[in-house]
């Protein structure tokens with residue numbers, strides 16, 4: 001049965017949405033053709049749409065849920081809080097102190113932390129702090145890296161990386177952000193040499209996210225950090241996706257390379273809006289209200305920053321994760337098995353498929369050319385990346401599985417049966433997928 005036949009309610013909602021919301025969606029990734037299904041409920045590993053269709057979900061709220069949708073510990077704590085204490089004070093609260101202490105305890109490079117309401121804001125602030133600390137302007141980011149759509153970082157996000165990402169970015173800003181090649185030390189080195197002591201910082205997702213869920217090589221990160229420090233620049237890790245997900249202390253803990261600043265979000269908010277900048281205290285101190293103009297970094301607005309609900313939900317999740325570090329291993333093993341099964345399904349169906357990933361994160365690539373997938377550039381050059389969020393996403397949704405970029409994140413709510421269901425849906429989808 002075609003996608004549209006079982007999604008009449010979603011179609012009506014999409015038509016209404018398009019009249020009042022440009023394109024019908026507020027986050028571009030939520031659209032796929034012919035129209036997205038509208039979600040009415042989510043629990044554990046599943047979503048249900050307004051027409052009653054169920055999906056095994058690997059998007060997990062933009063990878064924010066590590067215990068699945070509607071995690072009962074969070075739901076109970078938050079509903080008790082709202083019933084008994086309110087929900088938005090706009091003032092300091094005990095919950096923010098507890099979450100800050102937890103972050104400093106578990107993230108290896110975090111001596112201090114400051115919260116805001118999104119990863120986008122946090123990345124923007126991290127860059128501002130680095131510029132202030134070094135007194136320099138140039139920011140390097142990875143080709144295929146995504147840090148939210150702040151003005152400084154809206155460059156080289158999607159294939160082709162050399163085409164402007166957005167109108168409305170001043171030319172002067174375009175000139176102070178430049179791009180580096182992920183996992184390619186020689187080319188990265190060339191860019192660092194070109195800018196030398198004008199570089200304020202490089203911001204890197206150590207597990208590049210939308211660019212392919214590709215982990216950075218440990219040696220690459222080590223050399224990168226050394227070289228940046230040699231020229232007096234800072235290293236920022238964007239661990240909005242990988243933080244608390246690939247291990248409790250993030251990817252930095254896995255590879256033992258510690259950045260000057262780390263941008264955090266997603267899992268940290270326990271399913272509620274959050275962003276954070278953590279790192280060296282002397283850098284973060286530049287944002288203290290105790291410093292006066294012009295000797296301070298303006299960072300510390302946000303109507304909902306440190307709201308008690310996000311702080312509480314985040315603390316509940318971080319404490320559960322701290323109590324059960326073994327779950328990272330379990331999730332990684334399950335994800336590796338899923339990746340193997342998907343690659344094998346591709347082989348059986350005569351479709352060249354490769355997967356990438358780290359911990360509970362995975363992505364499927366439909367190969368156009370032979371070779372290794374070790375950077376977002378490889379994804380653009382060697383794969384049919386366009387089908388992932390068009391035909392593939394629809395064909396999988398028709399079969400009861402929801403993936404974005406042909407991948408996603410496992411949670412502790414996913415079962416072996418969910419994964420088998422997914423592999424069967426994938427095989428069936430490959431019968432119809434045209435590359």
Ligand SMILES: Cc1ncc(COP(=O)(O)O)c(C=O)c1O
Nearest residue numbers: 118119120146147148209240241
């Ligand atoms: C690596 C990374 N950094 C930053 C962001 C922006 O975070 P937010 O969507 O919370 O603004 C995202 C969001 O997907 C992300 O994946």
